Amino acid sequence: MIGLFVLLLKREALLLCRRPAELANPLVFFAIVIALFPLAVGPESQLLQELSPGLVWVAALLAVLLSLDGLFRGDYEDGSLEQWVLSPHPLFVLVLAKVAAHWVFTGLALVVLSPVLALMLGLPAQCFGVLLLSLLLGTPVLSLLGAVGAALTVGLKRGGLLLALLILPLYIPVLILGSGALQACLHGMPATGQLLWLGSLMVLSLTLSPFAIGAGLRISVGE
Amino acid sequence: MKWTFFHKLGSPKWFYEISGRWLPILGWAAVLLILAGTVWGLVFAPQDYQQGNSFRIIYIHVPAAFLAQSGYLLLAIAGVVSLVWKMKLADIALKCAAPVGAWMTFIALVTGSIWGKPTWGTWWVWDARLTSMLILLFLYFGIIALGQAISNRDSSAKACAVLAIVGVINLPIIKYSVEWWNTLHQPATFTLTEKPAMPAQMWLPLLVMVVGFYCFFGAVVLMRMRLEVLRRESRTSWVRTLVEQSIGRGGSA
Amino acid sequence: MTFHSIGEFLAMGHHGPYVWSAYGITALVLILNIVMPRLARRRYLQSEARRLRREMNA
Numbered sequence: 132m133i134g135l136f137v138l139l140l141k142r143e144a145l146l147l148c149r150r151p152a153e154l155a156n157p158l159v160f161f162a163i164v165i166a167l168f169p170l171a172v173g174p175e176s177q178l179l180q181e182l183s184p185g186l187v188w189v190a191a192l193l194a195v196l197l198s199l200d201g202l203f204r205g206d207y208e209d210g211s212l213e214q215w216v217l218s219p220h221p222l223f224v225l226v227l228a229k230v231a232a233h234w235v236f237t238g239l240a241l242v243v244l245s246p247v248l249a250l251m252l253g254l255p256a257q258c259f260g261v262l263l264l265s266l267l268l269g270t271p272v273l274s275l276l277g278a279v280g281a282a283l284t285v286g287l288k289r290g291g292l293l294l295a296l297l298i299l300p301l302y303i304p305v306l307i308l309g310s311g312a313l314q315a316c317l318h319g320m321p322a323t324g325q326l327l328w329l330g331s332l333m334v335l336s337l338t339l340s341p342f343a344i345g346a347g348l349r350i351s352v353g354e
Numbered sequence: 355m356k357w358t359f360f361h362k363l364g365s366p367k368w369f370y371e372i373s374g375r376w377l378p379i380l381g382w383a384a385v386l387l388i389l390a391g392t393v394w395g396l397v398f399a400p401q402d403y404q405q406g407n408s409f410r411i412i413y414i415h416v417p418a419a420f421l422a423q424s425g426y427l428l429l430a431i432a433g434v435v436s437l438v439w440k441m442k443l444a445d446i447a448l449k450c451a452a453p454v455g456a457w458m459t460f461i462a463l464v465t466g467s468i469w470g471k472p473t474w475g476t477w478w479v480w481d482a483r484l485t486s487m488l489i490l491l492f493l494y495f496g497i498i499a500l501g502q503a504i505s506n507r508d509s510s511a512k513a514c515a516v517l518a519i520v521g522v523i524n525l526p527i528i529k530y531s532v533e534w535w536n537t538l539h540q541p542a543t544f545t546l547t548e549k550p551a552m553p554a555q556m557w558l559p560l561l562v563m564v565v566g567f568y569c570f571f572g573a574v575v576l577m578r579m580r581l582e583v584l585r586r587e588s589r590t591s592w593v594r595t596l597v598e599q600s601i602g603r604g605g606s607a
Numbered sequence: 608m609t610f611h612s613i614g615e616f617l618a619m620g621h622h623g624p625y626v627w628s629a630y631g632i633t634a635l636v637l638i639l640n641i642v643m644p645r646l647a648r649r650r651y652l653q654s655e656a657r658r659l660r661r662e663m664n665a
Contacts, residue, residue: 408622
């Protein structure tokens with residue numbers, strides 16, 4: 132089972148690395164959204180610092196959402212998804228491998244990129260630990276929940292906007308806890324509580340959502 | 355023995371007949387209870403010592419908020435039944451209850467916002483209850499939109515079922531995180547409906563209204579389901595005889 | 608009875624517009640929810656009856 136998982140992960144990584152431009156898109160989008168806010172609300176550093184927890188998290192949410200549309204599309208169109216649903220191997224292994232690869236190339240990349248952008252928004256350096264940790268715990272939840280929506284909408288011609296409608300309300304707890312952790316840190320309070328909650332959300336979504344994703348894929352393929 | 359009842363539920367004809375008997379009872383109960391509750395709440399209930407008469411909006415805001423949440427729970431239950439037992443009637447229930455639940459959420463939002471104006475001085479306050487109602491409305495929109503986007507009837511029902519189950523697991527998490535967020539940002543000064551001790555004169559009409567709204571919800575969902583059953587079974591002989599009978603009576607009933 | 612006259616009842620102690628608009632909108636939505644399925648049912652039965660008649664004639 133683990134060998135299968137690793138094999139799949141390698142395949143996904145190989146496929147994703149063949150299209151580097153597509154990989155960079157969510158990251159560039161993340162940077163652009165962050166850059167839009169100072170232009171919209173003004174360059175006062177005090178205000179930007181106050182807003183930065185929310186800005187970073189909203190931008191991360193949207194960037195992950197943007198990248199989700201193509202998560203299963205390629206495999207759906209070339210028929211490999213159908214092969215997977217029919218294969219004797221459990222579907223959740225495939226699902227976990229796909230989501231894991233997606234997370235490494237978007238979620239983890241966002242985590243790496245975020246300190247630079249947080250610096251531009253004036254987030255003090257002592258909060259970087261909380262920023263990295265909260266994104267590290269929160270982005271897997273975003274990928275997993277988003278994959279449920281992506282699985283349900285993969286068969287549709289224009290699933291992108293519908294995907295946003297389905298998934299964004301489900302992202303709200305992560306947004307609240309993630310930006311709450313950063314805000315607490317910004318005001319000099321401990322953020323352990325929020326981080327622990329984010330961790331438990333991650334564990335919960337890691338255990339439950341593969342089944343929902345699998346069910347969604349079966350429905351989309353069966354249509 | 356018990357299971358024969360469960361299997362009968364899968365038969366559209368049986369459902370149509372039995373719901374035809376239940377519908378008038380539910381419908382009239384809803385009308386009477388809502389009318390009685392409204393008169394009781396508007397005329398006879400004493401006014402609130404803090405909020406004055408604007409507090410009377412509670413008699414529609416709270417029942418609608420109840421129904422909004424129970425409606426979503428019903429969607430998830432129908433979803434489980436539809437996925438596990440492949441019961442067509444559960445598909446129909448899921449499809450028909452979603453718009454009614456969304457309307458209830460809409461009522462709760464609008465009345466809450468109107469209530470907020472005399473209480474807080476603005477039309478919209480990011481209060482925990484109102485915010486989670488807004489999110490619930492988005493969840494309903496998601497289910498309705500997904501159901502309409504997928505053209506195949508069976509996969510549309512199954513996809514909605516999965517989404518409703520995922521949503522109902524998320525709902526308590528959303529609710530508690532929103533409440534936590536709310537207490538963090540504006541230390542709870544004054545919540546709309548949480549009163550230390552409401553006298554019986556105030557909560558009895560509320561109880562009547564809640565029961566009335568439940569009956570109303572049930573009646574409207576049954577009406578929608580009956581129509582959907584007819585549409586899906588339009589090729590069967592019992593629907594044909596039903597339509598022929600309705601020609602004689604002028605197409606109504 | 609908490610009100611002494613009809614005028615007082617309608618004014619709702621300066622909260623009249625709020626109370627009555629909330630109740631009005633709710634009544635409208637509830638009535639809409641009853642009327643829409645009934646109309647849809649009537650339309651369906653009529654179209655179905657037409658279809659049956661066509662099939663009988665054909």
